[in-house]
Amino acid sequence: MAPPPSTAVSPVVALIVRLLTFISLLISVIIIATNTVTVTATSTVGFVQVRIRFSDFYAYRYMLAAGVIGIAYTVLQTAFTIFYVSTGNRLGGDGFTLVDFYGDKVLSYILATGAAAGFGLTVDSNRGPGNDSDTEAFLNKANAAASLLFIGFIFSAISSVFSSLSLSKRP
Amino acid sequence: MAPPPSTAVSPVVALIVRLLTFISLLISVIIIATNTVTVTATSTVGFVQVRIRFSDFYAYRYMLAAGVIGIAYTVLQTAFTIFYVSTGNRLGGDGFTLVDFYGDKVLSYILATGAAAGFGLTVDSNRGPGNDSDTEAFLNKANAAASLLFIGFIFSAISSVFSSLSLSKRP
Numbered sequence: 001m002a003p004p005p006s007t008a009v010s011p012v013v014a015l016i017v018r019l020l021t022f023i024s025l026l027i028s029v030i031i032i033a034t035n036t037v038t039v040t041a042t043s044t045v046g047f048v049q050v051r052i053r054f055s056d057f058y059a060y061r062y063m064l065a066a067g068v069i070g071i072a073y074t075v076l077q078t079a080f081t082i083f084y085v086s087t088g089n090r091l092g093g094d095g096f097t098l099v100d101f102y103g104d105k106v107l108s109y110i111l112a113t114g115a116a117a118g119f120g121l122t123v124d125s126n127r128g129p130g131n132d133s134d135t136e137a138f139l140n141k142a143n144a145a146a147s148l149l150f151i152g153f154i155f156s157a158i159s160s161v162f163s164s165l166s167l168s169k170r171p
Numbered sequence: 172m173a174p175p176p177s178t179a180v181s182p183v184v185a186l187i188v189r190l191l192t193f194i195s196l197l198i199s200v201i202i203i204a205t206n207t208v209t210v211t212a213t214s215t216v217g218f219v220q221v222r223i224r225f226s227d228f229y230a231y232r233y234m235l236a237a238g239v240i241g242i243a244y245t246v247l248q249t250a251f252t253i254f255y256v257s258t259g260n261r262l263g264g265d266g267f268t269l270v271d272f273y274g275d276k277v278l279s280y281i282l283a284t285g286a287a288a289g290f291g292l293t294v295d296s297n298r299g300p301g302n303d304s305d306t307e308a309f310l311n312k313a314n315a316a317a318s319l320l321f322i323g324f325i326f327s328a329i330s331s332v333f334s335s336l337s338l339s340k341r342p
Contacts, residue, residue, distance in 0.1 A: 057295050058295055058298075059292075059294065059295055062291075101335065105328075105331070105332070105335075109283050112280050112283045113284065113286070113287035114287070115287075116283070116285070116288040116291065117290055118291060119288055120230040120287065120288030120292040121291040121292050121295050123229045123230065124229055127229075157280065160276070161273075161276070164276075164335040165338065167335060167336065167338055
């Protein structure tokens with residue numbers, strides 16, 4: 001006989017949301033990590049090539065860190081959920097409901113702050129009148145990465161709602 | 172006879188956390204809204220006075236909006252909690268448990284993204300070598316406002332944990 005459900009939503013739905021989180025974060029991390037531009041600047045000794053990388057900005061480094069932490073956590077949770085879906089048993093029993101609850105909550109805050117920090121720097125930098133096309137391409141890629149991180153945050157917030165609602169299903 | 176408690180923590184504890192949220196957000200909003208600096212810039216026609224206000228930056232405008240929304244929500248919730256503490260009855264009954272849950276969750280995300288957007292812009296702007304002392308004072312005040320907004324976020328996240336745990340106390 002199947003045990004009574006101990007989660008608020010079907011584990012298949014939970015799994016789909018985790019997979020969507022994973023995909024968003026993976027694409028976001030790839031875009032941030034590969035975001036590099038070579039800008040030609042005028043100096044007193046002539047033209048110099050300046051290489052701008054994502055790692056020159058703390059906001060983008062935090063974004064990358066948030067994305068990587070999110071991927072690691074989501075892969076782990078996806079493995080647990082697949083185990084649950086395939087065997088019908090929750091790994092670690094219902095004690096994991098609280099771990100899920102706090103884990104999902106903290107992760108969604110990390111992703112939210114990561115995306116917001118990226119937007120905070122990018123949006124106002126993008127408004128400068130003195131940006132050349134290379135800098136604009138760099139900022140547009142940063143914008144795309146922050147947007148995907150934000151989408152990942154939305155999915156992780158949905159996971160967090162699910163794991164919060166599951167609290168009341170504990171015996 | 173007093174009704175059984177329908178919240179996970181004592182309403183007095185919940186009230187203290189709401190008040191701490193309110194105080195942090197109020198100071199943060201005051202600092203952001205009054206953050207103005209007059210910078211003397213060199214132009215082709217001589218020195219010009221440039222007035223920089225928080226509203227020149229989208230990140231700081233979003234910070235202010237987040238703080239104001241947070242204050243409005245926290246005042247409302249504090250009023251409800253005071254009513255609960257003084258009468259022993261929850262306004263709206265236990266249906267409000269879900270409203271609290273989603274409200275606290277959304278608010279904590281708004282405050283987290285507000286603080287992170289402020290930090291995202293400020294931290295990297297502060298690293299520029301060309302900042303004069305006026306600009307530095309402006310950025311330091313922005314930093315202080317973002318820090319207080321972040322403290323407000325931490326308290327609202329605690330409120331959100333409380334209202335999530337209260338879900339399992341519903342009859």
